Amino acid sequence: MTDLxxxxxxxxxxxxxxxxxxxxxxxxxxxxxxxxWEIICVDDGSTDTTLLQxxxxxxxxxxxxxxxxxxNFGKEAALTAGIDAARGAAVIPIDADLQDPPExxxxxxxxxxxxxxxxxxxxxxxxxxxxxxxKTAAWFYRLHNHMSHTKIPENVGDFRLMDRVVxxxxxxxxxxxxxxKGLFAWVGFRTVTIDYARPPRAAGAxxxxxxxxxxxxxxxxxxxxxAPLKIWTYLGALxxxxxxxxxxxxxxxxxxxxNKVPGYAxxxxxxxxxxxxxxxxxxxLGEYIGRIYVETKQRPSYLIRKTHxxxxxx
Ligand code: UDP
Ligand code: MG
Numbered sequence: 001m002t003d004l005x006x007x008x009x010x011x012x013x014x015x016x017x018x019x020x021x022x023x024x025x026x027x028x029x030x031x032x033x034x035x036x037w038e039i040i041c042v043d044d045g046s047t048d049t050t051l052l053q054x055x056x057x058x059x060x061x062x063x064x065x066x067x068x069x070x071x072n073f074g075k076e077a078a079l080t081a082g083i084d085a086a087r088g089a090a091v092i093p094i095d096a097d098l099q100d101p102p103e104x105x106x107x108x109x110x111x112x113x114x115x116x117x118x119x120x121x122x123x124x125x126x127x128x129x130x131x132x133x134x135k136t137a138a139w140f141y142r143l144h145n146h147m148s149h150t151k152i153p154e155n156v157g158d159f160r161l162m163d164r165v166v167x168x169x170x171x172x173x174x175x176x177x178x179x180x181k182g183l184f185a186w187v188g189f190r191t192v193t194i195d196y197a198r199p200p201r202a203a204g205a206x207x208x209x210x211x212x213x214x215x216x217x218x219x220x221x222x223x224x225x226x227a228p229l230k231i232w233t234y235l236g237a238l239x240x241x242x243x244x245x246x247x248x249x250x251x252x253x254x255x256x257x258x259n260k261v262p263g264y265a266x267x268x269x270x271x272x273x274x275x276x277x278x279x280x281x282x283x284x285l286g287e288y289i290g291r292i293y294v295e296t297k298q299r300p301s302y303l304i305r306k307t308h309x310x311x312x313x314x
Contacts, residue, residue, distance in 0.1 A: 013048050051068060109161070116161075123197070144224070150224045
């Protein structure tokens, strides 16, 4: 009996990386016996020759299937589309830049055959990422896992194996703004972890700037925790108490010593402080309301222009 395994690969301007990707991936797959493969390539609105190369691949090798987005929808949408289209008994999202080593797939399959429903690949060595990216990532996980009931495993990316039951569970989640790491963690299931050292990019440059990562982290917090909304109530109560105490102090001071200096400074400090607390909390409310707004529009998370390769039930 041969199982069909689906690889889901998001591509955004990866023209330089594709030759390396194929040269490493295909031998790694051939070395694994007893499995059929489908490689679902999602072209996330690339503006270079990525799509041309992918279509050529799908024409030469029926294992390659290509989904062509109408524009750049982002990696999360690309993964969602690939997972939606996957037909395999297990699904493995993998980056196109070889930072997720295909050699690990054999180990993942072994763990899956031994009964795991999710096999995570954990990076033990992120030396290929800069110091700042590593530190901010560590802070993100610590803060997120403190605030949210859904614990996201640290140093685990999207590279993982998911059994069909897990994939079906994921496909049932209706939200449009998809923070995949969080959704993966939310569904749960029997999980096994494999360690690996994360290599540098094979070619090309990273698609995530510092600001994109910041927005991504914010998305993670607000998608999986309402703690940022709730802390303001407590902080507000605390600062209100502080104000009452301070006001009492001023009254008593004035009664005892008289009003020598008009309190410009203290007034100014108090006004700006409370002003800023209010602005921050309004901003936070805005984050959540924005999310509600986006979800209520019920727009799809991606649009497909065309598919290439076998998509007609074969
Ligand atoms: N990617 C994508 N859409 C985007 C940005 C990235 O499909 O808008 C893909 C990209 O082609 C790659 C994967 O997501 O296959 C990971 O991107 P990258 O290597 O730039 O991220 P990093 O490893 O630096 O976190
Ligand atoms: Mg990368």
